[in-house]
Amino acid sequence: MTRILYDLAGANDLRFSPHCWKSRMALKHKGLEFTTEPCTFLQVKEKVAFADWDKVPVLADGDTNIGDSWAIAEYLEETYPEAPSLFGGYDGKAFARFTNEYANTQLNPLIGGAIVYDIHDHIVDADRDYFKASREKTFGRTFDDLRAGREGFVTRFQAALAPVRNIVRAQLFLMGDAPSYADYAVFGALQWIRCSSDCAMMRPDDAVLAWRDRIMALHDGYASSVPAVAA
């Protein structure tokens, strides 16, 4: 059986999508073999149309196709119950649902504001006009204007990380001693930064950075083995 994750791709095979990273880490956590199918921004719709979906990630697991990173996590947990659990249980799934919403709504918009023009520099040429126009529209600001306001985004991002910081300076992972999807949902955001920008969005002594590095070391250093822009 083939298992393929359709994954956003930039130039030089950079894979920076925070949502795709959630699914990549979920698959590794479950110990499942998979390949990835790179899709540039302009290729996404056509490449995942087979799944009746229009965004990545999409997981094609044998004959089953699932779009949306949360749905993929739920699917993997249900379909491979004998593999290490992503959530732990009912309460842990509620926790992961919360950190996923937290990352999507509290972290990702600030990261986008701080690095969207860096992403622009690391995508394929053919994507650039579309990307710039669509992102300037989303933010309601030009790239130049966003660049001028980077410091504000970085400051707010560091403040928005406080819940994670306060927890991971006292314990290894958000759930305790072992990693879970609650971690991966947030980790996706940090890997997004690392794989598309050299902006130092966290201080070197930030406990969040040490936690990120613990996650990068998981599953034989999987997340550290991919092309990246920053260390």
Next chain:
Amino acid sequence: MTRILYDLAGANDLRFSPHCWKSRMALKHKGLEFTTEPCTFLQVKEKVAFADWDKVPVLADGDTNIGDSWAIAEYLEETYPEAPSLFGGYDGKAFARFTNEYANTQLNPLIGGAIVYDIHDHIVDADRDYFKASREKTFGRTFDDLRAGREGFVTRFQAALAPVRNIVRAQLFLMGDAPSYADYAVFGALQWIRCSSDCAMMRPDDAVLAWRDRIMALHDGYASSVPAVAA
């Protein structure tokens, strides 16, 4: 055995401390009888000195004294295991730890910015000079300046509630069908607003407000039975 919760109090017996509300809801959830001992700001240190603590809440549970709302929740869960669980289990406790940090770091500073001068109007006369000076110092801004910026705090507060909103519009409570400390940790922030300000910090159709009302109806409408400034 007596069980007393030392609780912050304003004028007209208003009880608005978000942290004290976490403990009040935890005690009700456990079905434990207790009385509260009101402390104005200037009374706190003297009244809780017996517990080797300098802030409220403090719980005096027979011969055991515990300060800090999180420590109180942990204590209640350990000491009364036969009563309804606050956390659910290991994973649920991790979840509650996160929503507690989220409320403390992402919600409370914005609420404070928006309503601190309203609180000033609802505390006892003797507390006012201390409160104004200490809070203007904390914020690094005068009350007049904060008042002029209220709209910004309210807008950011509504955005900061997105993780809660996205979850409670699909399910009753943050954990699912039943309330837990993960809810109470955030609810404390909303009860803080209601018991010290008439500022409409949420839109009337906000799903967060409907969730707050579900929590207010719990335990025979306990949280709705106290003096408040807003509905």
